[in-house]
Amino acid sequence: MSSPNAANRPHATGPRKAQGGFVITVELLLLVTILVLGSLVGIVAIRDALVKRYVSQQAQKAIVVDAQGKVLGEAADFDEHDAPRLFYIDRSQARNYRTLIGIRDDRFTSREPLYYAGNSCEGEPCIKRVSDESSDNDGVDGISGSGSVSYFNALQGQPNYAVGQGAGGLPGALYRETAQSCPIAVADIGSRWISQKVVAGSPCEAIALEATGTEPAYSACLVSVPEPCDCPADYEDEGDVLDNYLPAINDRMDSIRTGINLLLPPGQRLDPVEVGSLCCPQALSLQTEELVDAAVFVAINRVLAESNVNDNVKPLIDEILAPLQGEILCEAFVQLQATAPVADPNDPTRNALEAFAAPFRVNLPAAAGDSAWRTVAPTGEGSFAP
Structure with a gap:
């Protein structure tokens, strides 16, 4: 005969359920304490090292300030x-x-x-x-x-x-x-x-x-010729400067040419000279001092070199040109x-x-307890072997 409470009792069949969680032991507490405290000590040491490095860098840097502290x-x-x-x-x-x-x-x-x-x-x-x-x-x-x-x-x-x-x-x-x-x-x-x-x-x-220096001007184009005459590479045409002195050059040229023609027979007389151009190296400009006489001297001699002038007349022509002797120069200014x-x-x-x-x-170096000169012993790296 069965007990009346038998139907209400749970059956003891099926797997038993395990309880969750863990047991805190002394060993675990000790391990956590060591890790936490060690981390805190390490962080403090890193902080102190960074502060010391910052102070050391500030002591070595030269910071300039004005009278107002700016x-x-x-x-x-x-x-x-x-x-x-x-x-x-x-x-x-x-x-x-x-x-x-x-x-x-x-x-x-x-x-x-x-x-x-x-x-x-x-x-x-x-x-x-x-x-x-x-x-x-x-x-x-x-x-x-x-x-x-x-x-x-x-x-x-x-x-x-x-x-x-x-x-x-x-x-x-x-x-x-x-x-x-x-x-x-x-x-x-x-x-x-x-x-x-x-x-x-x-x-x-x-x-x-x-002027900080001079160089001879390129004067091959000074006397105009039918063929084009251009400045060499790295040279610039000085026409803007030459134009300012062109009237004086033409007047002086005509005067000298007239005096020379009085010494020459009709078939050898010089025709009017047309002034061409002068060239100077880049960053240089024509030296205007005595430019008129120098330009006339170079141009007349260029024309005479292409003419059949009697040798007996050349000394007389040289006397006329003697006061004009000079060189056309280019100069560099600041x-x-x-x-x-x-x-x-x-x-x-x-x-x-x-x-x-x-x-x-x-700024002055930061205050420090040790003011002695600090040296670092060599490590041997990079030194020559004996």
Whole structure:
């Protein structure tokens, strides 16, 4: 006979279900503690190392500040006078350019000087074109090859930059080369602001620009001929200069030709000479001093060489031409361009350097417990084997 509660009891058939979870043991707690604490110690050590490295880097960097504490920037390098030089990025134009500016205690400096009319460095300055080695090869120390040529500006492909006289003289203002030629005649240039020169007070000095070199002009086309006569390669026609002196050359030519014809028989007399053209190497221009006499001398001799002049008359002709003897030369002058002040990006009415006041300073190294000179022993790598 079955029990009355038998129908209500669950059957003990089928698989038994296991309980979920895990048992936390002492070993697991110890392992987690070691990992967590070790990670925290490692993070703290990395933090301390990064802080020390940052402080060490800051101690080694030369940061330039002005009298008001404004940071000018970090020194990119140092010039021959140990003055730090900083990169300035000109963002006032559609295309950005960099230039290197030297910082001394009382002024800004640049490799390039600026040229002014008169002798007091006043008015709008002019600047040499980039890579103009031929016009300023000598440096401020008078040594050839150390001239004020900024190859960094040249590598950017234009324009040239230089520091000139500021509104109050020192510390200076920044100017940029423009596409226009200098409005000041070379003969009227009387001073230059050469900020790189080591001098107390204003670095404005008197200067007179002169020709930097001469070469003979190409005169094969001076006497017009039926056949075309062109300038050689790398030469340029100087017709724009020659035209200014053409009336004087023609008058002088007719006078000399008339005197020579008085010595020649009717069949050998010289016909009127038509002046052609003269050519100069690129970047050079005709030397206008004594150009009239030199052009007449060369042209008349060219015509006489093609004529059958009696040898007995040649000494007399030489006497007539003697006062005209000379050579047609081409000369190189300093190529100056007009400038424009570089505007402050925060205030276009001010110069880019006007916001900073002298004296300028550099930061000092961070304080450290050990001030001794630290050396690192060689590892032997890269050394020659005995």
